[in-house]
Amino acid sequence: PPGPPGHRAAAEGAEPEGAALSVAPEVIKARRRKELCPTPFRALPSGLFSERHDHTAHDDAIWSVAWGKNKNDGSETVISGSLDDLVKVWKWNDEKLDLQWTLEGHQLGVVSVDISHTGAIAASSSLDAHIRLWDLETGKQIKSIDAGPVDAWSLAFSPDSQYLATGSHVGKVNIFGVETGKKEYSLDTRGKFILSIAYSPDGKYLASGAIDGIINIFDIATGKLLHTLEGHAMPIRSLTFSPDSQLLVTASDDGYIKIYDVQHANLAGTLSGHGSWVLNVAFCPDDTHFVSSSSDKSVKVWDAGTRTCVHTFFDHQDQVWGVKYNGSGSKIVSVGDDQEIHIYDCPV
Template identity: 55%
Template sequence: MYSLVHKVENAHEDSIWTCAWGCPKRKKDTLPENEDSRDSMRSNEEEIAEYLVTGSVDDSVKVWEQRDKSLHLKHKLTGHALGVVSVAVSSDGAKCASSSLDSSLKLWNLEDGELISSIGVGPVEIWTVVFSPDDKFIVSGSHAGKIHLYGTESGKQEQSLDTRGGKFTLSVACSPDGKYIASGAIDGIINIFDVTYGKVLRTLEGHAMPIRSLCFSPDSQLLLTASDDGHMKLYDVKDATVVGTMSGHGSWVLGVAFSPDGQNFVSASSDTTVKVWEVAKRQCLHTFREHTDQVWAVKYHAEKNHMIASVSEDKSINLYECPK
């Protein structure tokens, strides 16, 4: 059953442009040897808070605690000055990164809401931010077309990847296996970088309009792209071929995300809808129509294939449930 299970109206004072899930992890070395104790630990783990982080044109980042399919505001993080365009959560669920049109990148502690560091990125607009799989770097695309890697510990730029004269980079993604970084530009060009050598490995030209969002499949074999041309494409990362083109939205596709098991993906569009797709058959399984304005971002829960969150120009956050 596909259903809207929770909605937060007026979650921010202005349009919500970005969202990310966070699931704090227990360290493996703290697990007890005793089986009964482990069962007890598992029941306690279920009580560990899960977070949804949202960023808005109102300059704030909000951390929402998700319990029993509902969201409760935990922190409101302030300090940005020109709208928050991207947020990302580290794989251990402990930290959040946010970027703004004020040319700043901030790193936050999700548990207490404290600012860990504010990274100066110079006089350039910084758009999408993501954590590297090992959480050592925050990767961002910039107005200048470069891909920058900032150290989460050092708080400084540690590497820069050149898109070979590329245009404004709107979207970036890291492959889960840590081998690749993909970037999507305003001119529709997609670059895949080899992280080891810091060079462009592939250039993909399947779209002719801005790439608003892209992401790798959980097994790092596929790259999914979303564009203002209304289409989504699946590329085989190894040989850079298009293995699927999906259409169905009536306008720009603004966000895409894979489910944790890689069997489905979800898309968000300025046509106000959220669609769930089956990867194998490249077909739409369901369309959610619960937003009243363009949907800027959509994300699957980091660990649950049946839970999705979306955020919109209408200032609301929606939580959906899909068949298990």
């Protein structure tokens, strides 16, 4: 299926270079550079980090994943979105994934998924320009929203589960009401294609990352643009706030992870270690670690305090597009172009 500029890694044997972006229909594997991240974990026995589960989950590349917990019954759900046009809902039962629902409706590949903070509703966006809301208890579609051509590349639920933010190709963040399915308002970055979006856990901020490497942070209450950050020169694939909403971690095609002080817009750290594009980042709920995934086929766990890599997983056979922690921070899920879901144990 078609995608926006820069949606594939550099050709095998070539480094991602410059800001020149191109579209490639095939999966192009990235060459791994020398491993810069120390492994195994230095402060804890390496056995505390382990892969627990792997599963071939879809018939095409998996580009997005989310892990949620139902606030009513405590059940945990993993959802995966794939270029096979499907969203799959998995229950985490007795330390294994059980397929609960296969959600059909999208006409092209699914590029972003999220679970509401109540754990009751899932959202998915597709190259077909539609956002779909799903009831996770019944597997039924609740709403279908026509977002406009390439206007739903990324999406995220607000912390109160009342709104859904999506990034558009014209530099606008569109905010939809979950109950109404209507666009409530837009935040204009006056920039380019938005590839990534994140709400701060305290509900005060919304950050967006664009294809030209620009990051914008908005005050949600006022709609005012607070900060524009220019630390990356290539597309921003992912953003994640720390649980206390004080830090913003960004992942880019330039191969770097950057950490920003949200209040003052200061660069607090630049991390290297991946051998190619960094495709996703996610913070651990306990604020101690965050995880990243890359076109170099690896998943890395980073200490948020020392800002060093503490473990690397090499279980995927291709680009790793999505990573998320579970609610307790004891597990990580990852998905990629190899069509597999991997679950890892982490020390807490």
